[in-house]
Amino acid sequence: MLAYYLHDLSPVIVEFSERFKIHWYGFAYVMGFYFCYLVMVHLAKKGLGSLKPDQVGDFITYAALFGVVLGGRLGYMLLYNFDGFIENPLSLFRLWDGGMASHGGIAGLALYSLWYAKRHKISWTGIGDNLVVGSPLGILFGRLANFINGELYGRQTDVSWAMKFPTELQEKHLRHIAPSDWGITAPGDVFPKHSNEIVALVKTVPDGMQKLQEVLTPRHPSQLYEGALEGLLLFLILYSVRVKFKNLPNGVLTGLFFILYAIFRISVENLRQPDVGIDPIMGLTRGQFYSTFMIAIGLAFLIFGFKWGQRPGLQNAGEK
Incomplete structure (x- = not known):
């Protein structure tokens, strides 16, 4: 028999007291926001996107709070724990209990970006095309934190790299x-x-x-699969497209993000253990079901981008 790795990682990086601890999960969010900031500044300096380099910091700060954190938490409560939310609406603010939904975080980012674009009278899709390049790094750090926490693991398997949680x-x-x-x-x-x-x-x-x-049963470390596909690979693809095809109409890259994320998520969900107490929808896991809508959203962005999207070159020239 294979001696499978037994997961015994601590979710805490540093513990100063019983109440004051630094968790890997929180650290992952900070690192995700920071690297997304670096990517967006880098792209802005290349003349890509609607934001100037000195605008990225403020945008990321509030996008993190109102988009990712609030959207991710609200998405989890509505999509995965609706009964608990109805029973105790204040549980929405119990972030320390865990429970964030990537679909909710993505939706929150999209809505915050739309509000920001309207307020500053700049292109919403121009913001989005840079944001979606850096966002997969946040997903990568989040999945690594899932792995460290020993949560959201995969289905039973006998592959040599299987792990016991x-x-x-x-x-x-x-x-x-x-x-x-x-x-x-x-x-x-x-x-x-x-x-x-x-x-x-x-x-x-x-x-x-x-x-x-x-x-314990040997299981796929599906958190690492998701981090590799939804995070690292998606980032590399989008970054390569962004810097190589600089004159793509605004919205095209955003559409590509939605479609590729959904494809990767649907694929890996086949190896991920379904969440306890959450029934499938039409034979699909909740993650797969919600991801199908992202493909439709992505196609809509692609159509809009190629048909009506503003080209970055014109935007940088000062045209509205």
Whole structure:
């Protein structure tokens, strides 16, 4: 039998006190915004897009807050936890409990960009075409944080690079196993939330690790697949197109982002374990179902761009 990697990473980078901790998830968001900022400044200096280099900082700051964070959280509550949101609307602001939806974050960014463009009387799609180049880096960091947290892992597999995630103990099919069944004392007789805490707990009894290995199933590290496709590969494609075809009409690159993201997301979802308690729609996972609409949105952007989109060269020349 293969000795599969047992995930035991901590979600915390630095812990100053019980209440004050720096989490990888929060750090990933900061890094995503920062690298997106760098990309947008770089493109603006090349004369691409509607924003000037000195405008990018303010735009990214508020786009991060009102677009990604608020949109991502609201999207998660409406698309994946609607009953919980109706029962307790204030749970929307409990960001520390986790729960963000990439589809919601993308929608939030689009709406904030539209508002910003209207207010400053500049091209919405001109902003978007630079924004979508840097955004996949944010997705990459987010998926890496998902992996570190041991969440959103893949389906069962026997590939040599499969991994075991102790957080699987929270899945419905393993919830009948309690720490006391293994001779372990734990608060509430339930396993902790994170991999490293579970591993540390089971190590307190002689045969705890063996029992843990026996009940866990090898799974695809689908978070890494998504990071590679939706993040790194998508960034490389969009950046290459942006700098090579500088005279593409505004909106074309945005359309390409929506279509490629949806294709990558739908593909990887076939290897990702469906979220607990969330039923499929028309035989598709929620992620796949919502991504199909992104393809239609992307096609609309492409049609608009090629037919009516302003060309960057004209924009830089001062034409409206």
